Amino acid sequence: xxxxxxxxRSGILSDTAEYAYAATAxxxxxxxxxxxxxxxxxxGSTAAVGDYVxxxxxxxxxxxxxxxxxxxxxxxxxxxxVYVASSNQADLVAVWExxxxxxxxxxxxxxxxxxxxxxxxxxxxxxxxxxxxVDG
Numbered sequence: 001x002x003x004x005x006x007x008x009r010s011g012i013l014s015d016t017a018e019y020a021y022a023a024t025a026x027x028x029x030x031x032x033x034x035x036x037x038x039x040x041x042x043x044g045s046t047a048a049v050g051d052y053v054x055x056x057x058x059x060x061x062x063x064x065x066x067x068x069x070x071x072x073x074x075x076x077x078x079x080x081x082v083y084v085a086s087s088n089q090a091d092l093v094a095v096w097e098x099x100x101x102x103x104x105x106x107x108x109x110x111x112x113x114x115x116x117x118x119x120x121x122x123x124x125x126x127x128x129x130x131x132x133x134v135d136g
Contacts, residue, residue, distance in 0.1 A: 004095050005132060007023050007106075007107065021109055025132030029132040030133045032071075037084065037127045038126050039054075039126075046057070052095050052111075052125060064111060067131060078130050078132050079129070080099070081120060081129075083126040083128075084115065084125055085116065085123065086114055090112075
């Protein structure tokens with residue numbers, strides 16, 4: 001994890017040390033607000049139709065590219081929001097495991113949401129992120 005990002009954990013809110021409830025970046029850090037990464041192929045088609053885990057993997061791959069284009073990487077992320085088009089908790093957990101594993105050992109605070117629908121045909125997963133980079 002970059003030294004410029006501080007993950008804040010709470011022994012009072014949770015006895016699991018792996019969960020960060022907040023993150024901070026220092027004054028002067030360049031904040032990068034990412035649009036939601038979607039499970040799209042280069043031709044605009046939706047990847048892994050019907051497959052939550054496959055779409056989560058594609059979303060993470062696309063997020064890596066978008067972060068790189070902005071001069072950042074997954075380790076620079078200070079928070080995420082993970083959207084899953086499902087009311088089934090098992091689907092949310094399956095997606096979360098892919099996203100969590102991609103960020104390991106850096107575990108930025110994240111919100112996991114089940115939603116009714118996402119923007120593209122057959123889209124099941126989307127991940128928004130905020131990153132912080134200290135240039136120089």
